[in-house]
Amino acid sequence: MLLQIALRKKASALTAVVTAAAIALLPLPAAQAQQKGPPVLRDPETEQLLREYTRPILRAAGLEKQNIQMVIINDGSFNAFVADGRRIFVNYGAILQSETPNQIIGVLAHETGHLAGGHLSKLREQLASAQTQMIIAMLLGAGAIAAGSARGGNAGNNGLANAGAAAIAGPQEMIRRTLLSYQRQQEENADRAGVKFLTATQQSPKGMYETFKRFTSESLFAARGADPYLQSHPMPAERVASLQEFASSSPYWDKKDDPALQLRHDMVRAKISAFMERPETVYRRYPQTNDSLPARYARAISTYLHGDLRSALAQVDALIQVQPNNPYFYEVRGQALLESGKPAEAIPALRKAVALSSNSPLIEMLLGQALVGTDNKAYTDDAVRILRAAVAREPEAPLGYTQLAMAYGRKGDYAEADLASAQAAYLRGDNKTARELATRAKTRFAVGTPGWVKADDIVAAKPPRN
Numbered sequence: 001m002l003l004q005i006a007l008r009k010k011a012s013a014l015t016a017v018v019t020a021a022a023i024a025l026l027p028l029p030a031a032q033a034q035q036k037g038p039p040v041l042r043d044p045e046t047e048q049l050l051r052e053y054t055r056p057i058l059r060a061a062g063l064e065k066q067n068i069q070m071v072i073i074n075d076g077s078f079n080a081f082v083a084d085g086r087r088i089f090v091n092y093g094a095i096l097q098s099e100t101p102n103q104i105i106g107v108l109a110h111e112t113g114h115l116a117g118g119h120l121s122k123l124r125e126q127l128a129s130a131q132t133q134m135i136i137a138m139l140l141g142a143g144a145i146a147a148g149s150a151r152g153g154n155a156g157n158n159g160l161a162n163a164g165a166a167a168i169a170g171p172q173e174m175i176r177r178t179l180l181s182y183q184r185q186q187e188e189n190a191d192r193a194g195v196k197f198l199t200a201t202q203q204s205p206k207g208m209y210e211t212f213k214r215f216t217s218e219s220l221f222a223a224r225g226a227d228p229y230l231q232s233h234p235m236p237a238e239r240v241a242s243l244q245e246f247a248s249s250s251p252y253w254d255k256k257d258d259p260a261l262q263l264r265h266d267m268v269r270a271k272i273s274a275f276m277e278r279p280e281t282v283y284r285r286y287p288q289t290n291d292s293l294p295a296r297y298a299r300a301i302s303t304y305l306h307g308d309l310r311s312a313l314a315q316v317d318a319l320i321q322v323q324p325n326n327p328y329f330y331e332v333r334g335q336a337l338l339e340s341g342k343p344a345e346a347i348p349a350l351r352k353a354v355a356l357s358s359n360s361p362l363i364e365m366l367l368g369q370a371l372v373g374t375d376n377k378a379y380t381d382d383a384v385r386i387l388r389a390a391v392a393r394e395p396e397a398p399l400g401y402t403q404l405a406m407a408y409g410r411k412g413d414y415a416e417a418d419l420a421s422a423q424a425a426y427l428r429g430d431n432k433t434a435r436e437l438a439t440r441a442k443t444r445f446a447v448g449t450p451g452w453v454k455a456d457d458i459v460a461a462k463p464p465r466n
Contacts, residue, residue, distance in 0.1 A: 001043055001335050001366055039074040041092055042397065044360040045328040046072060046268050050090065053105050054112070060200040061116040061193070068115065076276065078215070080107050082114045096272050098211070101257045101265045106194065106208025113193030114186065188242065195247050204255040205247035212240045263293065270294035271328075274301035293322060304336035312336050327356035331363050338366065343373030354386075364390035365400045372406045383407040391423075398427040415444030419451055422458050435459050 050070040058064050069087045073079075076093040083089060088111045090104075098104035195205040247253070257265075273282050274297070282302045286295035296319060304312030316333045323329060334350035337343070350367040357363055364386050371383035384407045391400040405420035422437035438458035445452035 001331055001362060041072040041074050042362055043072070043271070044331070044357060044362045045271060046095065047362075048360075049264055049268050050095075050108070053101065054088065054108050056201040056203075057105070057109050057112050057197045060197040061112050063112065063115060066115075068112075074276075078211075080111050082111050085115065088112070088115070092272050092276060096269055096276075098207075098265075098269075100207055101261050102204055102207030103211050104207070104265075105203060106198065106205060106211055109194035109197045109205075110190050110208060111194075112197060113190030116193055116197075117186070117189055187239070191239070191243050192246060195243075195250065199250045199252060202252055202255070204252045205243075205250050206253055209240070209243050209247050212243055266292075266294040267297055267328075270298035271301060274298040274305065279306055293319070301332060304332070304340075309336060309340045325356055327353045327360070327363070330356065331366070334370065335366060338370050338373065343370040344376070346370040347374070359389070361390040361394040361400070362397065365394070365397060365403060368400070368403045368407065372403050372410070377410055380407055380410045384411065396427055398424045401427065415441055415451055418444060419455050422455065426458055426461070431461070434461075 047070055050072075054068065054070060055064070058066070058068055066086065071087050071089045072095075073089050073091045075091040076096070077091055078094045078097050079091045080094050081089050088108060090107070094107060095104055098107070191208070194208055198205045198208070270286065273285055277285075279302050282298055286298040288299075296315065300312055300315035300319060303315060313333065313336065316329055316336070319329045320326070320333070330349045330353035334346040334353060337346035337349065347367065347370050350363065350370055353363045354360065354367055368383045368387035368390065371379040371386070384404065387400055387404040387407060391397065391404060394400060401420045401424035405417045405424060408414070408417035408420060418437050418441035422434045422441060425431075425437060426434035435458065438455040441455040442452055442459065445455065
Protein backbone atom coordinates (compact mmCIF):
# COMPACT_ATOMS: atom_id res chain seq x y z
CA MET A 1 0.00 0.00 0.00
CA LEU A 2 1.43 3.33 -1.00
CA LEU A 3 -1.05 5.99 0.10
CA GLN A 4 -0.58 9.68 -0.57
CA ILE A 5 -1.76 12.36 1.85
CA ALA A 6 -1.00 16.06 2.14
CA LEU A 7 0.76 17.70 5.04
CA ARG A 8 -1.88 19.75 6.86
CA LYS A 9 0.45 22.26 8.45
CA LYS A 10 2.39 24.72 6.34
CA ALA A 11 5.67 26.26 7.45
CA SER A 12 6.67 29.73 6.33
CA ALA A 13 9.09 29.99 3.42
CA LEU A 14 11.79 31.22 5.80
CA THR A 15 11.37 28.24 8.12
CA ALA A 16 11.22 25.75 5.27
CA VAL A 17 14.33 27.03 3.56
CA VAL A 18 16.52 28.10 6.46
CA THR A 19 15.74 25.69 9.29
CA ALA A 20 15.44 22.51 7.24
CA ALA A 21 18.84 20.87 7.66
CA ALA A 22 18.94 18.99 4.38
CA ILE A 23 21.29 16.21 3.37
CA ALA A 24 21.09 17.20 -0.29
CA LEU A 25 23.94 19.21 -1.69
CA LEU A 26 21.46 21.73 -3.04
CA PRO A 27 18.93 23.55 -0.80
CA LEU A 28 15.19 22.92 -0.89
CA PRO A 29 13.80 24.88 -3.87
CA ALA A 30 12.07 28.07 -2.81
CA ALA A 31 9.05 27.29 -4.99
CA GLN A 32 8.53 24.04 -3.08
CA ALA A 33 8.88 25.80 0.23
CA GLN A 34 6.11 28.25 -0.65
CA GLN A 35 3.60 25.54 -1.54
CA LYS A 36 1.04 24.23 0.89
CA GLY A 37 3.35 21.43 1.89
CA PRO A 38 4.73 18.40 0.08
CA PRO A 39 2.44 15.37 -0.06
CA VAL A 40 3.37 12.53 2.24
CA LEU A 41 3.48 8.87 1.23
CA ARG A 42 2.37 6.19 3.68
CA ASP A 43 3.45 2.57 3.34
CA PRO A 44 3.73 0.18 6.31
CA GLU A 45 6.52 -1.90 4.74
CA THR A 46 8.74 1.07 3.94
CA GLU A 47 8.04 2.81 7.24
CA GLN A 48 8.83 -0.34 9.22
CA LEU A 49 12.16 -0.73 7.43
CA LEU A 50 13.09 2.92 8.05
CA ARG A 51 12.19 2.55 11.74
CA GLU A 52 14.48 -0.46 11.99
CA TYR A 53 17.24 1.49 10.26
CA THR A 54 16.96 4.43 12.66
CA ARG A 55 16.27 2.67 15.95
CA PRO A 56 19.89 1.75 16.84
CA ILE A 57 21.15 5.14 15.62
CA LEU A 58 18.63 7.02 17.75
CA ARG A 59 19.60 4.84 20.71
CA ALA A 60 23.28 5.69 20.20
CA ALA A 61 22.36 9.39 19.97
CA GLY A 62 20.36 9.28 23.20
CA LEU A 63 17.11 9.99 21.34
CA GLU A 64 15.45 6.58 21.60
CA LYS A 65 12.71 7.85 23.93
CA GLN A 66 11.98 11.00 21.91
CA ASN A 67 9.49 9.23 19.59
CA ILE A 68 11.21 10.48 16.43
CA GLN A 69 8.96 9.79 13.44
CA MET A 70 9.95 8.86 9.89
CA VAL A 71 8.04 10.71 7.16
CA ILE A 72 8.28 9.78 3.47
CA ILE A 73 7.91 12.71 1.07
CA ASN A 74 6.48 12.28 -2.42
CA ASP A 75 9.53 13.59 -4.22
CA GLY A 76 11.77 11.62 -6.55
CA SER A 77 14.90 13.66 -5.86
CA PHE A 78 17.54 12.53 -3.38
CA ASN A 79 16.94 14.48 -0.20
CA ALA A 80 16.34 14.09 3.52
CA PHE A 81 15.97 16.74 6.19
CA VAL A 82 14.78 17.58 9.68
CA ALA A 83 12.51 20.54 10.22
CA ASP A 84 10.84 20.35 13.62
CA GLY A 85 13.02 18.34 16.00
CA ARG A 86 10.72 15.32 16.12
CA ARG A 87 10.58 13.99 12.56
CA ILE A 88 13.04 12.93 9.89
CA PHE A 89 11.73 13.58 6.40
CA VAL A 90 12.99 11.33 3.58
CA ASN A 91 12.14 11.70 -0.10
CA TYR A 92 11.12 8.43 -1.70
CA GLY A 93 13.83 9.22 -4.26
CA ALA A 94 16.49 8.87 -1.55
CA ILE A 95 15.31 5.34 -0.79
CA LEU A 96 14.96 4.41 -4.45
CA GLN A 97 18.45 5.69 -5.30
CA SER A 98 20.19 4.09 -2.31
CA GLU A 99 21.55 0.81 -3.63
CA THR A 100 22.39 -0.61 -0.20
CA PRO A 101 20.85 -0.28 3.25
CA ASN A 102 24.09 1.31 4.44
CA GLN A 103 23.73 4.21 2.02
CA ILE A 104 20.32 5.31 3.30
CA ILE A 105 21.33 4.48 6.89
CA GLY A 106 24.24 6.89 6.47
CA VAL A 107 21.80 9.59 5.41
CA LEU A 108 19.61 8.89 8.44
CA ALA A 109 22.66 8.98 10.72
CA HIS A 110 23.56 12.42 9.36
CA GLU A 111 20.04 13.73 10.01
CA THR A 112 20.13 12.22 13.50
CA GLY A 113 23.31 14.25 13.98
CA HIS A 114 21.25 17.40 13.37
CA LEU A 115 18.65 16.30 15.93
CA ALA A 116 21.18 15.26 18.56
CA GLY A 117 23.11 18.50 18.11
CA GLY A 118 19.99 20.61 18.60
CA HIS A 119 20.85 22.38 15.36
CA LEU A 120 17.33 23.59 14.66
CA SER A 121 16.90 25.37 17.98
CA LYS A 122 20.41 26.80 17.75
CA LEU A 123 19.77 28.01 14.23
CA ARG A 124 16.57 29.69 15.37
CA GLU A 125 18.59 31.49 18.05
CA GLN A 126 21.00 32.63 15.35
CA LEU A 127 18.08 33.82 13.23
CA ALA A 128 16.61 35.74 16.16
CA SER A 129 19.97 37.38 16.80
CA ALA A 130 20.35 38.17 13.10
CA GLN A 131 16.91 39.76 13.01
CA THR A 132 17.83 41.98 15.95
CA GLN A 133 21.06 43.01 14.25
CA MET A 134 19.16 43.64 11.01
CA ILE A 135 16.64 45.87 12.75
CA ILE A 136 19.39 47.93 14.40
CA ALA A 137 21.23 48.27 11.09
CA MET A 138 18.06 49.34 9.30
CA LEU A 139 17.20 51.90 11.97
CA LEU A 140 20.68 53.40 11.86
CA GLY A 141 20.70 53.43 8.08
CA ALA A 142 17.21 54.85 7.86
CA GLY A 143 18.21 57.58 10.30
CA ALA A 144 21.14 58.56 8.11
CA ILE A 145 18.95 58.58 4.99
CA ALA A 146 16.35 60.74 6.73
CA ALA A 147 19.01 63.18 7.96
CA GLY A 148 20.41 63.51 4.43
CA SER A 149 16.98 64.17 2.98
CA ALA A 150 16.08 66.71 5.67
CA ARG A 151 19.21 68.81 4.96
CA GLY A 152 18.47 69.26 1.29
CA GLY A 153 19.76 67.87 -1.95
CA ASN A 154 23.39 69.08 -2.04
CA ALA A 155 26.26 66.68 -2.67
CA GLY A 156 27.22 66.42 0.98
CA ASN A 157 23.76 65.51 2.07
CA ASN A 158 23.41 63.05 -0.81
CA GLY A 159 26.58 61.44 0.48
CA LEU A 160 25.00 61.14 3.91
CA ALA A 161 21.93 59.48 2.38
CA ASN A 162 24.13 57.12 0.35
CA ALA A 163 26.06 56.25 3.49
CA GLY A 164 22.77 55.46 5.15
CA ALA A 165 21.85 53.07 2.33
CA ALA A 166 25.26 51.42 2.65
CA ALA A 167 24.72 51.13 6.40
CA ILE A 168 21.66 49.01 5.65
CA ALA A 169 23.09 46.89 2.82
CA GLY A 170 26.49 46.20 4.41
CA PRO A 171 25.29 44.61 7.65
CA GLN A 172 22.63 42.62 5.77
CA GLU A 173 25.29 40.97 3.63
CA MET A 174 27.53 40.34 6.63
CA ILE A 175 24.67 38.81 8.62
CA ARG A 176 23.72 36.60 5.67
CA ARG A 177 27.26 35.30 5.31
CA THR A 178 27.45 34.66 9.04
CA LEU A 179 24.26 32.59 8.98
CA LEU A 180 25.40 30.59 5.97
CA SER A 181 28.75 29.92 7.61
CA TYR A 182 26.91 28.73 10.71
CA GLN A 183 24.81 26.33 8.60
CA ARG A 184 27.93 24.95 6.90
CA GLN A 185 29.45 24.25 10.29
CA GLN A 186 26.26 22.46 11.35
CA GLU A 187 26.48 20.23 8.30
CA GLU A 188 30.07 19.31 9.06
CA ASN A 189 29.13 18.59 12.69
CA ALA A 190 26.22 16.39 11.54
CA ASP A 191 28.59 14.43 9.29
CA ARG A 192 30.92 13.74 12.20
CA ALA A 193 28.07 12.88 14.55
CA GLY A 194 26.61 10.50 11.97
CA VAL A 195 29.91 8.64 11.67
CA LYS A 196 30.11 8.48 15.46
CA PHE A 197 26.63 6.91 15.72
CA LEU A 198 27.35 4.41 12.95
CA THR A 199 30.57 3.33 14.66
CA ALA A 200 28.79 3.02 18.00
CA THR A 201 26.25 0.68 16.37
CA GLN A 202 28.96 -1.30 14.55
CA GLN A 203 27.85 -0.11 11.13
CA SER A 204 29.98 1.16 8.28
CA PRO A 205 30.11 4.87 7.44
CA LYS A 206 31.10 3.95 3.89
CA GLY A 207 27.50 4.32 2.68
CA MET A 208 27.38 7.94 3.82
CA TYR A 209 30.68 8.59 2.07
CA GLU A 210 29.52 6.82 -1.12
CA THR A 211 26.34 8.90 -1.23
CA PHE A 212 28.15 12.21 -0.84
CA LYS A 213 30.83 11.17 -3.30
CA ARG A 214 28.21 10.26 -5.89
CA PHE A 215 26.77 13.75 -5.66
CA THR A 216 30.16 15.44 -5.84
CA SER A 217 30.54 14.99 -9.58
CA GLU A 218 26.92 16.03 -10.14
CA SER A 219 27.40 19.19 -8.09
CA LEU A 220 30.90 20.25 -9.09
CA PHE A 221 29.83 21.82 -12.35
CA ALA A 222 27.06 23.79 -10.67
CA ALA A 223 29.41 24.84 -7.87
CA ARG A 224 32.30 25.84 -10.15
CA GLY A 225 33.07 29.49 -9.61
CA ALA A 226 30.61 29.76 -6.73
CA ASP A 227 31.54 31.77 -3.66
CA PRO A 228 32.05 29.15 -0.90
CA TYR A 229 30.98 31.68 1.70
CA LEU A 230 27.54 31.98 0.09
CA GLN A 231 26.75 28.25 0.29
CA SER A 232 24.52 26.84 3.03
CA HIS A 233 26.28 23.47 2.76
CA PRO A 234 30.03 22.88 2.53
CA MET A 235 31.41 22.82 -1.00
CA PRO A 236 31.04 19.19 -2.24
CA ALA A 237 34.70 18.28 -2.85
CA GLU A 238 35.78 19.70 0.50
CA ARG A 239 32.95 17.95 2.31
CA VAL A 240 33.64 14.57 0.75
CA ALA A 241 37.38 14.81 1.39
CA SER A 242 36.76 15.71 5.02
CA LEU A 243 34.20 12.94 5.42
CA GLN A 244 36.50 10.33 3.90
CA GLU A 245 39.32 11.33 6.23
CA PHE A 246 37.49 10.61 9.47
CA ALA A 247 35.01 7.98 8.20
CA SER A 248 37.65 5.65 6.75
CA SER A 249 39.26 5.34 10.20
CA SER A 250 36.17 3.52 11.48
CA PRO A 251 36.89 -0.12 12.40
CA TYR A 252 33.67 -1.03 10.55
CA TRP A 253 34.54 0.77 7.30
CA ASP A 254 34.53 -2.47 5.25
CA LYS A 255 31.60 -4.14 7.01
CA LYS A 256 28.92 -5.33 4.57
CA ASP A 257 25.16 -5.22 4.98
CA ASP A 258 23.45 -8.41 6.11
CA PRO A 259 22.08 -10.25 3.00
CA ALA A 260 18.62 -10.57 4.56
CA LEU A 261 18.54 -6.81 5.19
CA GLN A 262 19.75 -6.16 1.65
CA LEU A 263 16.86 -8.25 0.32
CA ARG A 264 14.31 -6.27 2.36
CA HIS A 265 15.88 -3.04 1.13
CA ASP A 266 15.66 -4.23 -2.46
CA MET A 267 12.02 -5.26 -1.95
CA VAL A 268 11.10 -1.78 -0.72
CA ARG A 269 12.93 -0.16 -3.63
CA ALA A 270 11.05 -2.44 -6.03
CA LYS A 271 7.74 -1.52 -4.41
CA ILE A 272 8.48 2.21 -4.63
CA SER A 273 9.50 1.85 -8.27
CA ALA A 274 6.30 -0.02 -9.12
CA PHE A 275 4.03 2.53 -7.46
CA MET A 276 5.87 5.72 -8.39
CA GLU A 277 7.42 5.12 -11.82
CA ARG A 278 5.94 4.60 -15.27
CA PRO A 279 5.44 0.93 -16.26
CA GLU A 280 8.06 1.11 -19.00
CA THR A 281 10.57 2.38 -16.44
CA VAL A 282 9.64 -0.41 -14.04
CA TYR A 283 10.16 -3.03 -16.75
CA ARG A 284 13.51 -1.53 -17.70
CA ARG A 285 14.61 -1.78 -14.08
CA TYR A 286 13.09 -5.22 -13.62
CA PRO A 287 12.91 -7.03 -16.99
CA GLN A 288 11.26 -10.43 -17.37
CA THR A 289 14.72 -11.98 -17.51
CA ASN A 290 15.26 -10.90 -13.89
CA ASP A 291 13.77 -13.67 -11.74
CA SER A 292 14.76 -12.19 -8.38
CA LEU A 293 12.11 -11.71 -5.69
CA PRO A 294 12.30 -7.87 -5.85
CA ALA A 295 11.89 -7.93 -9.65
CA ARG A 296 8.87 -10.24 -9.40
CA TYR A 297 7.41 -7.99 -6.67
CA ALA A 298 7.77 -4.86 -8.82
CA ARG A 299 6.22 -6.51 -11.87
CA ALA A 300 3.29 -7.92 -9.87
CA ILE A 301 2.43 -4.50 -8.43
CA SER A 302 2.85 -2.75 -11.78
CA THR A 303 0.62 -5.38 -13.41
CA TYR A 304 -2.28 -4.76 -11.02
CA LEU A 305 -1.87 -0.98 -11.17
CA HIS A 306 -2.29 -1.09 -14.93
CA GLY A 307 -5.38 -3.23 -15.12
CA ASP A 308 -4.46 -6.90 -15.42
CA LEU A 309 -5.88 -8.17 -12.12
CA ARG A 310 -5.88 -11.88 -12.98
CA SER A 311 -2.20 -11.90 -13.94
CA ALA A 312 -1.29 -9.73 -10.95
CA LEU A 313 -3.00 -12.08 -8.49
CA ALA A 314 -1.23 -15.07 -10.02
CA GLN A 315 2.10 -13.29 -9.63
CA VAL A 316 1.36 -12.30 -6.01
CA ASP A 317 0.26 -15.85 -5.18
CA ALA A 318 3.58 -17.11 -6.54
CA LEU A 319 5.39 -14.67 -4.25
CA ILE A 320 3.34 -15.93 -1.29
CA GLN A 321 4.48 -19.46 -2.10
CA VAL A 322 8.08 -18.29 -1.63
CA GLN A 323 7.45 -16.23 1.54
CA PRO A 324 4.14 -17.40 3.08
CA ASN A 325 4.62 -15.23 6.18
CA ASN A 326 5.31 -11.96 4.38
CA PRO A 327 2.42 -9.66 5.39
CA TYR A 328 3.05 -7.22 2.57
CA PHE A 329 2.36 -9.79 -0.15
CA TYR A 330 -1.10 -10.34 1.35
CA GLU A 331 -1.48 -6.57 1.67
CA VAL A 332 -0.79 -6.11 -2.05
CA ARG A 333 -3.20 -8.93 -2.90
CA GLY A 334 -5.93 -7.34 -0.80
CA GLN A 335 -5.28 -3.87 -2.14
CA ALA A 336 -5.38 -5.10 -5.74
CA LEU A 337 -8.78 -6.73 -5.15
CA LEU A 338 -10.13 -3.76 -3.21
CA GLU A 339 -9.11 -1.25 -5.85
CA SER A 340 -10.58 -3.50 -8.54
CA GLY A 341 -14.01 -3.29 -6.93
CA LYS A 342 -13.88 -6.66 -5.14
CA PRO A 343 -13.88 -5.69 -1.43
CA ALA A 344 -15.40 -8.98 -0.20
CA GLU A 345 -12.64 -10.98 -1.92
CA ALA A 346 -10.02 -8.64 -0.45
CA ILE A 347 -11.03 -9.31 3.17
CA PRO A 348 -9.27 -12.69 3.73
CA ALA A 349 -5.93 -11.44 2.37
CA LEU A 350 -6.12 -8.22 4.39
CA ARG A 351 -7.02 -10.10 7.59
CA LYS A 352 -3.96 -12.26 7.03
CA ALA A 353 -1.82 -9.16 6.40
CA VAL A 354 -3.06 -7.55 9.63
CA ALA A 355 -2.26 -10.67 11.64
CA LEU A 356 1.21 -11.16 10.14
CA SER A 357 2.11 -7.46 10.52
CA SER A 358 1.24 -7.39 14.23
CA ASN A 359 -1.82 -5.26 13.56
CA SER A 360 -0.29 -2.55 11.38
CA PRO A 361 -2.78 0.34 11.65
CA LEU A 362 -2.38 1.31 7.99
CA ILE A 363 -3.26 -2.22 6.89
CA GLU A 364 -6.13 -2.23 9.40
CA MET A 365 -7.47 0.84 7.62
CA LEU A 366 -7.42 -1.04 4.31
CA LEU A 367 -9.23 -3.94 5.97
CA GLY A 368 -11.79 -1.55 7.43
CA GLN A 369 -12.27 -0.02 3.97
CA ALA A 370 -12.89 -3.48 2.52
CA LEU A 371 -15.40 -4.35 5.26
CA VAL A 372 -17.26 -1.08 4.70
CA GLY A 373 -17.08 -1.46 0.92
CA THR A 374 -18.99 -4.76 0.91
CA ASP A 375 -22.26 -3.03 1.90
CA ASN A 376 -22.80 -6.03 4.20
CA LYS A 377 -24.15 -4.70 7.49
CA ALA A 378 -22.96 -7.86 9.24
CA TYR A 379 -19.43 -6.46 8.90
CA THR A 380 -20.26 -3.04 10.35
CA ASP A 381 -19.41 -3.65 14.01
CA ASP A 382 -16.18 -5.39 13.01
CA ALA A 383 -15.26 -2.45 10.78
CA VAL A 384 -15.89 0.06 13.58
CA ARG A 385 -13.78 -1.94 16.03
CA ILE A 386 -10.87 -2.33 13.62
CA LEU A 387 -10.94 1.28 12.43
CA ARG A 388 -11.17 2.70 15.96
CA ALA A 389 -8.08 0.70 16.91
CA ALA A 390 -6.30 1.90 13.78
CA VAL A 391 -6.95 5.63 14.27
CA ALA A 392 -6.04 5.35 17.95
CA ARG A 393 -2.50 4.39 16.86
CA GLU A 394 -2.44 6.46 13.65
CA PRO A 395 -4.39 9.59 14.60
CA GLU A 396 -3.15 11.65 11.64
CA ALA A 397 -4.36 9.40 8.80
CA PRO A 398 -7.52 10.81 7.13
CA LEU A 399 -8.34 7.48 5.45
CA GLY A 400 -9.08 5.83 8.79
CA TYR A 401 -11.52 8.54 9.87
CA THR A 402 -13.21 8.60 6.46
CA GLN A 403 -13.89 4.88 6.57
CA LEU A 404 -14.91 5.08 10.23
CA ALA A 405 -17.47 7.77 9.35
CA MET A 406 -18.98 5.47 6.72
CA ALA A 407 -19.11 2.57 9.16
CA TYR A 408 -20.86 4.69 11.80
CA GLY A 409 -23.28 5.90 9.13
CA ARG A 410 -24.19 2.29 8.38
CA LYS A 411 -24.93 1.78 12.09
CA GLY A 412 -27.12 4.89 12.13
CA ASP A 413 -24.79 6.57 14.65
CA TYR A 414 -24.79 9.95 12.95
CA ALA A 415 -23.13 11.82 15.81
CA GLU A 416 -20.02 9.64 15.58
CA ALA A 417 -20.22 9.69 11.77
CA ASP A 418 -20.19 13.50 11.72
CA LEU A 419 -17.34 13.62 14.22
CA ALA A 420 -15.21 11.15 12.24
CA SER A 421 -15.94 13.07 9.02
CA ALA A 422 -14.91 16.30 10.74
CA GLN A 423 -11.66 14.73 11.91
CA ALA A 424 -10.91 13.50 8.38
CA ALA A 425 -11.58 16.95 6.90
CA TYR A 426 -9.43 18.61 9.55
CA LEU A 427 -6.52 16.28 8.79
CA ARG A 428 -6.88 17.01 5.07
CA GLY A 429 -6.59 20.72 5.83
CA ASP A 430 -10.23 21.48 4.92
CA ASN A 431 -10.90 23.52 8.04
CA LYS A 432 -14.18 25.04 6.80
CA THR A 433 -15.77 21.63 6.22
CA ALA A 434 -14.29 20.31 9.46
CA ARG A 435 -15.88 23.11 11.48
CA GLU A 436 -19.25 22.67 9.77
CA LEU A 437 -19.31 18.93 10.43
CA ALA A 438 -18.05 19.32 13.99
CA THR A 439 -20.70 21.97 14.69
CA ARG A 440 -23.38 19.55 13.51
CA ALA A 441 -21.84 16.75 15.56
CA LYS A 442 -22.07 18.91 18.71
CA THR A 443 -25.83 19.13 18.27
CA ARG A 444 -26.03 15.31 18.20
CA PHE A 445 -23.90 14.63 21.31
CA ALA A 446 -24.92 15.37 24.88
CA VAL A 447 -23.06 18.43 26.16
CA GLY A 448 -19.86 17.52 27.96
CA THR A 449 -19.57 13.97 26.62
CA PRO A 450 -16.23 12.88 25.04
CA GLY A 451 -17.69 13.17 21.52
CA TRP A 452 -19.02 16.67 22.21
CA VAL A 453 -15.63 17.76 23.61
CA LYS A 454 -13.76 16.44 20.55
CA ALA A 455 -16.18 18.18 18.20
CA ASP A 456 -15.86 21.41 20.19
CA ASP A 457 -12.07 21.22 19.93
CA ILE A 458 -12.35 21.09 16.13
CA VAL A 459 -14.79 24.00 16.04
CA ALA A 460 -12.47 26.07 18.21
CA ALA A 461 -9.25 25.10 16.42
CA LYS A 462 -7.52 27.91 14.59
CA PRO A 463 -6.28 27.26 11.05
CA PRO A 464 -2.48 26.87 10.91
CA ARG A 465 -0.62 30.05 10.02
CA ASN A 466 0.90 30.42 6.58
